[in-house]
Amino acid sequence: MQGKRPGRLLKANKLNVPEKLLAGADVYRILYTSAGLNENNVEAVCGLVAIPSKKRQRTNEVVAWAHGTIGMHQSCQPSNDPNTTFLGPMSGGIGAIAYGTGKNAVDGEAKFGVLQTLINQGRMVAATDYYAGLGQPANAQQHYALGVPAGAAVLDSARAATQLAKRLGSAYKTWKLATWGHSQGGHAALWAAQIAKDYLSATKSARDPSFAPVGVAAVAPATSFVATATTPPDLIGRHLGDLEMHMPASTAGGQGVGAVGPLLFSLVTSAWAQYPASGTLSNTARFPGYPTSVPAPRLDQVLTAEGMQTATAITAGCLTAESLARVIKYGNPAQNAFFVQPVWGGPTGPGGTWQGQLDATCLNPASDPALTSWCTWLAYNQPGPDGINPFTKLPSGDVLIAQGMADNTVYCQHAGRSVPLGADCLSRQYYDSLAAMCSTASVTLDLFAQTRKSPATHFWAPGQIADNGKGRFKGSALYKFFNGAFSNGLGTGCTATVR
Numbered sequence: 001m002q003g004k005r006p007g008r009l010l011k012a013n014k015l016n017v018p019e020k021l022l023a024g025a026d027v028y029r030i031l032y033t034s035a036g037l038n039e040n041n042v043e044a045v046c047g048l049v050a051i052p053s054k055k056r057q058r059t060n061e062v063v064a065w066a067h068g069t070i071g072m073h074q075s076c077q078p079s080n081d082p083n084t085t086f087l088g089p090m091s092g093g094i095g096a097i098a099y100g101t102g103k104n105a106v107d108g109e110a111k112f113g114v115l116q117t118l119i120n121q122g123r124m125v126a127a128t129d130y131y132a133g134l135g136q137p138a139n140a141q142q143h144y145a146l147g148v149p150a151g152a153a154v155l156d157s158a159r160a161a162t163q164l165a166k167r168l169g170s171a172y173k174t175w176k177l178a179t180w181g182h183s184q185g186g187h188a189a190l191w192a193a194q195i196a197k198d199y200l201s202a203t204k205s206a207r208d209p210s211f212a213p214v215g216v217a218a219v220a221p222a223t224s225f226v227a228t229a230t231t232p233p234d235l236i237g238r239h240l241g242d243l244e245m246h247m248p249a250s251t252a253g254g255q256g257v258g259a260v261g262p263l264l265f266s267l268v269t270s271a272w273a274q275y276p277a278s279g280t281l282s283n284t285a286r287f288p289g290y291p292t293s294v295p296a297p298r299l300d301q302v303l304t305a306e307g308m309q310t311a312t313a314i315t316a317g318c319l320t321a322e323s324l325a326r327v328i329k330y331g332n333p334a335q336n337a338f339f340v341q342p343v344w345g346g347p348t349g350p351g352g353t354w355q356g357q358l359d360a361t362c363l364n365p366a367s368d369p370a371l372t373s374w375c376t377w378l379a380y381n382q383p384g385p386d387g388i389n390p391f392t393k394l395p396s397g398d399v400l401i402a403q404g405m406a407d408n409t410v411y412c413q414h415a416g417r418s419v420p421l422g423a424d425c426l427s428r429q430y431y432d433s434l435a436a437m438c439s440t441a442s443v444t445l446d447l448f449a450q451t452r453k454s455p456a457t458h459f460w461a462p463g464q465i466a467d468n469g470k471g472r473f474k475g476s477a478l479y480k481f482f483n484g485a486f487s488n489g490l491g492t493g494c495t496a497t498v499r
Contacts, residue, residue: 007159032160038285066181071318077129099463108471151191186221193395215485245356404456
């Protein structure tokens, strides 16, 4: 989009929202600009904004929400179905507190949920689609798990929201900003918090207010992608690629979908292979979206012919029961291979279970030079100090990381009530990497043990961290984190606990 800076509000259309889902607020579907391949290659992104109505006191605090994986096509995104994927109950939306199944399930009411409570506090909430739609090919895919465009989309949704607030009468010249996300959105929220100060400063226009990033809440975030040269020996083979490669996965409703690796890496590989062709990477860019030290990755370098067929089919639409069924066959990895060897691995784990070999391959590039591009991209898009990229590695403000210890999607598997080792929980790995922040910010790792009443799974963690024990957001750990981060009242120190 020639002549446009990132973070410009292009359009805003007010929606009719059922009062039973959200009261005392106005909800808008927005179109705004954000970084594509870099901050000089600007794309249009869709999103949503909920703002307290004129009758309520509006603060200068904005929460930017980043949703989890729901598919890469625009039709899947929150702005296309706000009543379900934004206003709806958790974990699909951020409305009513809901998690678990059966007699122990928590099924709260929207009026006591996260979104309504934030609105009652006078806060504005922005939600990005991540998607670059306007002016892109009809089959263009979301920039899935790519750090710069994902983080930028989160930050620019907040900037667009404040421009909308100004149109509606708010006159704040400084805004406090918290980012928050789940799974894919946890990765995006962390990246937003990392690049926030530099990106917002570098792309600021004279009309923009100032932003003060106060913290990030990342629930079951996609973090430790791959081992690098500084990885401790005990963590080699214990990163996202290897651990989830053959991990049995389940949906929010408990439906089995086979191995989670082929499911999520269908989105990763397809999006990453297409990304370099989505525009021109400027030589003067401060925020390049991918490493230029290696050639652009190709699907046939990393996926088998069968894997490429699966990835193409899964990325064609939203994640439905039909698309999820396509990965069932990979539950038998000896007969059906999604990745090429040696990435796919073999029965080298305890009891003959299959283990991926991505870490070992990436630590020895000479073993398979064709995979060098993929290994470099994985390290580049890895959030936190373990990422290999030219950006600030530590997030701005306070940090809350939450995850269940029965998470078989973003790996965290640990029995009992002790804090797991990094080898057994990716959130622990990320938490440990933030040790340098302990003297300057509050860094909390909040884990959930699996019990009869606590599912502690991937899809229920957002509801658990936002529940005060009575199906209400007020008084919960997430509620306290937002209040403390916005008021600078959380103090300093690093704390890991198991509930």
